[in-house]
Amino acid sequence: MQLITAVIKPHALDAVKDALKAIGVSGLTVSEVRGFGRQGGHTETYRGTEYTIDFVPKAKVEVLVDGMDADKVVDTIASAAQSGKIGDGKIWVTEVGRAVRIRTGEQGSDAI
Amino acid sequence: MQLITAVIKPHALDAVKDALKAIGVSGLTVSEVRGFGRQGGHTETYRGTEYTIDFVPKAKVEVLVDGMDADKVVDTIASAAQSGKIGDGKIWVTEVGRAVRIRTGEQGSDAI
Amino acid sequence: MQLITAVIKPHALDAVKDALKAIGVSGLTVSEVRGFGRQGGHTETYRGTEYTIDFVPKAKVEVLVDGMDADKVVDTIASAAQSGKIGDGKIWVTEVGRAVRIRTGEQGSDAI
């Protein structure tokens, strides 16, 4: 079982969700995050004082997969979230040992 | 050392925290997330236009454990968060290589 | 490749980011979380009724590293975030199987 985590641009979330749904992913969890990266760093002025905005808003998508090819999920996210402009974000995959569906207590791939 | 991640209904957080405290878990980290899953998808109308609410609010709980049986933690969360209705959420477990308590620099199980 | 996750005090974020930048970390992702731990638990009164504040605000920092020594990153965060007072937070490290930069499709260490 694997957990795929993607940090994407907020307005790409729609497309990513639809693309994942299309390949049969049945669930995912999203959170609001702030990203610091190559994209970052522009300077603004507030009431006469300069400041730098380093962090830009991103959405973090987490998808737990089993049975299904994790790579396919990664590729699906990558193509749905890609605008080709800096700041499109990252995807990474970690190994998951155990998964449980709380409602039923089902384990492993049944849990997803 | 293991990291247990649970996505639960927000109002179950109280019960989960108390149950974990009861079995000796000394810390956890929570964040607000949005979930998409079997539960989702109802249609509303706003100013005459229909739209679908796909994402429902969830709380994500992360607990780092060592020494203690991760399974016990998983089961504790599962039973505290269970309402039996759709959308109760998921729990998953990942392996953690190293842990540090920032205040003291303690490592491994001492860090938790 | 490894994912370093740190739960720190919100106002330490500035220092952590600068310290990581200084050792060449090119990106990170931050989110707002609430922490429950040794620090917690003080009692307040609202409109005549007592209640306990268990959760305190924390910032969660996630850094994906490869090539670079994960331990160095951990130590850098630890020293930048350390105030020596209770509640400074935790750092943990998990193994990452695959990483992708969405914009280019680059994989592995190139993705970071």
Next chain:
Amino acid sequence: MPRRLALGAGLVAVLTYVMASPAAAQELPEGAASQVILDNIWVLIATVLVFFMQAGFALVEAGLTRAKSVGNIMMKNLMDCMAGVLAFLFVGYSIGFGAEALGGFFSWDGFGVPGIDDVAAAPAALNLSPATFFFFQAAFAATAATIVSGAMAERTKFKSYFIYSLVITSLIYPVILSWTWGGGWLSQLDIPFSDFAGSTIVHATGGWAAMMGAIILGPRIGKYGPDGRPRVIQGHSIVLVVLGALILFIGWFGFNPGSELAADALVPQLAVKTLVAGCAGAVIAMLVNWALDRKPDVSMAANGLLAGLVSVTAPVGAIETWAAVVIGAVGGALVVLSVRFFDRRGVDDPVGAISVHGVCGTWGTLSIAFFATFDDAFLGREDAGLLYGGGIGQLSTQALFILVHFVFVTVTTGLLFLAIKKTVGLRVSEEEELAGLDVMEHGAPGYSTEQGQGTGLLPSAGVPVVERV
């Protein structure tokens, strides 16, 4: 000098209504403004301030409840004013101020407001034209209605609340009016009742209705622990609470001084006493709360301001300034204790409406029996208060008035809420309540911080969108 709308049979000789009478108008020298015009304009401006209180109530209630039902509470506050005014126009006004009917149980003049469209109509009160008088009374009716929504917040069906608000403004409040300001039996007692601007007539009507509503509904899910002890459900925005309280503070300078129903020398007196009572209420509530809980709670200070204002609303025309400070201060202390009392008795009133309007309204009405020294039209004599040697006559009347009112309001609103409960239902489902009323009852969350392309994908961070449990 005219004080308050004189009531009952023969209490007042209405001044000649010169405004629209060509003959009388010629008596005024060219260019002199008539007192009639000034009275009407002043009461109209005061009424606008009273209508502004609707915004104040909405904000206080929204601020003291959770974000997930904020649209619902704003809607209820909007609608009890909007629908309430129409109900009062078509039905309630006639019951409140019509000719005696039904053996004096209430009044009736047919539907609508006699003379409302006639600029030359006989005045409805003192110098006030029927239009001005209706405008003012409609604002009061809307105030009585809107008090209830806060106490019933976060769990009442919108449809049911809407029905309630139509009934209270078309029937329940008007019957009270007909007994009191409308000239009915409470104003015809040997020692008539006294309630200058409505501590009981307006505020306690809302307050006791709120109490019945909160009791019949039961507390919000999670408000009480398994042990029955109250738990804290914090309001979501103290900015809204304090802004709302300040708007109410401003509005009260229409509510009390406007109740003089004339532009005369008493008006500034009413403003000053309203001011100092509100200030004393806020300061004392803060201090009492500080002493009890070791910290000065912001929302209780705001409640204290309102408590002081409600308290002084009945006696404002009859008391000296120092007494206004005392009455407001007692109101401020009372509200802190009363909020605790109801909270611990299992009555879940998120905004303190019962305490502010019911308890302090009652205190204010009673305080006349102690502190009244000036004659206002309701009292008909000076030094009516115990402290000024007025004897216990006024105390008896005030107690009777308070009691009759309490029984009438609790019985009628109790029956109303029970009837609604049996028919359309009073409370939303557990699922709806947990999710918040906004999406389920109105189709959209009250707050949204959606960042996407308008597809609702990441709506309302931190604000619960409905959850299908």
Next chain:
Amino acid sequence: MPRRLALGAGLVAVLTYVMASPAAAQELPEGAASQVILDNIWVLIATVLVFFMQAGFALVEAGLTRAKSVGNIMMKNLMDCMAGVLAFLFVGYSIGFGAEALGGFFSWDGFGVPGIDDVAAAPAALNLSPATFFFFQAAFAATAATIVSGAMAERTKFKSYFIYSLVITSLIYPVILSWTWGGGWLSQLDIPFSDFAGSTIVHATGGWAAMMGAIILGPRIGKYGPDGRPRVIQGHSIVLVVLGALILFIGWFGFNPGSELAADALVPQLAVKTLVAGCAGAVIAMLVNWALDRKPDVSMAANGLLAGLVSVTAPVGAIETWAAVVIGAVGGALVVLSVRFFDRRGVDDPVGAISVHGVCGTWGTLSIAFFATFDDAFLGREDAGLLYGGGIGQLSTQALFILVHFVFVTVTTGLLFLAIKKTVGLRVSEEEELAGLDVMEHGAPGYSTEQGQGTGLLPSAGVPVVERV
């Protein structure tokens, strides 16, 4: 009894202006207030209420749009008032109320406001001093200007909006004034136009300008799906929407009754009719929306209140109370249908400004032809409405008035927006729009929940800070 500013040649004999004339003043007995003073003070207070509407507009518009551009919308509302008043002071007033110029196409008196600094100047209207009259008219000009920002929200360059607001208050709106309240040709027809407080002159000017702006700009990114069907972009705060609507409600008691331009017996009539029309609009909009969408939408109820108020603004001086209820109710139904209509036609108006001000303003102006029974100065006769046997004469005039106004506003504002588009550009870049206008146009997010040490490291949770796409 004076009604509304009498217009055109010989329509009115202005009352002697006693205020500053020592001789005339002596005719008043010592201590008698003069009608002149009262008229000026009342209109001044009414004007303050009208200026308060600026806050109402700002909040409604902010609440119905997204958090990421909230600073921008507040700034636009602030600035169209601030810059608009100065533009109207220096240029617009003279065009609107000066002596006939350019063969009557518009008026001109030179820059500025004649007599504005002179306490003894001849009255500008009825008893109103030039200062009072300017004060009142400036508030109206600011209202006409501010309506547009909502319809163009979240995608218009600030600089371009600023230019637009200068032009509308210095040129476009003043020309309409000169034709109508300024005494120009529409007031000199055999059956003159009638628009008591500006359903068309003020509101529809803003409404149709808003329509042209929204069309020329195009919809917000993501508002329409690839199939062209509208998608939902929720406003970010229903609290702001309802608070704003209630402030506008309050402000309208200055807008309509103040338009009497005198303190007289008609003023309370105007207040009552404004009140009941607004209430009917809110209730009916809620019910129609409830029927159509199965749930009562809060923001549509707020729009309904405004729709009722806009609708009654033109006929308010000429109708009976029941007719005000009907006119407001029709406005409430219209706004629900109209918002759908424009939404589905691809015109992205996030706040419903076109429907509330354009469509309901037009309905209100037309309604005079049916419901007018009282004479106000514009009508010059009683029972002008079809229902009172007034014939179709007034209907023809109203239709002509509406049409001429529509053509003039759409053409001039259309050309204006196109000219701005060609030169400085009208719309922000796609990057800016996605990120929100606050940071890119004004340098800071509208909301910030930064917790750090003031270094902006964790700013604005849930509120997008700019993103370099």
Next chain:
Amino acid sequence: MPRRLALGAGLVAVLTYVMASPAAAQELPEGAASQVILDNIWVLIATVLVFFMQAGFALVEAGLTRAKSVGNIMMKNLMDCMAGVLAFLFVGYSIGFGAEALGGFFSWDGFGVPGIDDVAAAPAALNLSPATFFFFQAAFAATAATIVSGAMAERTKFKSYFIYSLVITSLIYPVILSWTWGGGWLSQLDIPFSDFAGSTIVHATGGWAAMMGAIILGPRIGKYGPDGRPRVIQGHSIVLVVLGALILFIGWFGFNPGSELAADALVPQLAVKTLVAGCAGAVIAMLVNWALDRKPDVSMAANGLLAGLVSVTAPVGAIETWAAVVIGAVGGALVVLSVRFFDRRGVDDPVGAISVHGVCGTWGTLSIAFFATFDDAFLGREDAGLLYGGGIGQLSTQALFILVHFVFVTVTTGLLFLAIKKTVGLRVSEEEELAGLDVMEHGAPGYSTEQGQGTGLLPSAGVPVVERV
């Protein structure tokens, strides 16, 4: 025509006070409104607008500071009004407006307000009854007090602020009153001081007190980098800032025109000049800021509006409209530069109170020396300004007035803050400041988005709850 409260010995012959005198009242024809009534009613309404400014100040200050101390800032604004009014009632009024005492250093009449409960009391000023006059002056005292909270925001102990606000309204501000509007030595100079509505007396009192407070407190943690350079700490809500500024804008139409203390022909003049100065301040502040920082900052535009209003407050009775535009515009430019100046000098004033009220208040007071042409009661002659050939006499007086006031306020408030610092302490602990003042000082976060069952488990997303460091 009466202008402003005439001051000093023999400056004015008070009009016969007919209101409560039966004999005099009969001189008025039946139905004629008395000028006395109208004066009192108008000033009362104006005062309500001034009290509304409390909400405006609260919102501007809340919006320009962080969410974690928002309850604290609302509470301070609430309480400096509530406690301030009581302090002014019991002590301050007598110091400000009593008979000369202590060799003229200040006034004293015993505690309280003479005649406040007496409807027939001799007028306190012109035609104003003691109640009306107190009501008006209390609102001004509350304004002077409330200015300070913004500059000291996010780090001052509530208890200490409460003490400060009692002292300023009961002692410091009243002494200034006694020297000026109370008829003391500054009004008895050969060329008396001039400050129509309080640019210096009210606003600069608050502004300079704010400066002393901010300096003695020191900056917020994190406001300055290790290099001493200022860093940005963004306010948390621009909606609150602009709404607050618009409420203040509205309130100023009570503040300045109400300061005429009579309903007369000058009132509309005062309104127009207030309006155009505010507008010019906003527009010019925006443009200057735009030029300096390449983007128009919304909060600076709001500050500019207030700067224009503060600037015109002193000269408003004496100047022409064009001069009001100029004075407001200069104020708008000044505020932008002044905010930078103080920020870079290490004085951390999150809301710009020092610049808006201190600097622009001083500019406005000085501007009289250049632009005064009309006589208001303080000036006692026409064309007092340099531009009208009035010579430098007025300039000397204004400079003396400004200087004496500056020294008095900075010394007394400086000593007060130092005394508080030594005793109860002025500043919260570092832990409290980092966590925000709401939970630590008041027991609850200002915002809460808790979704749970009322157990506070997930409170205040995005808003820091206290942290035990």
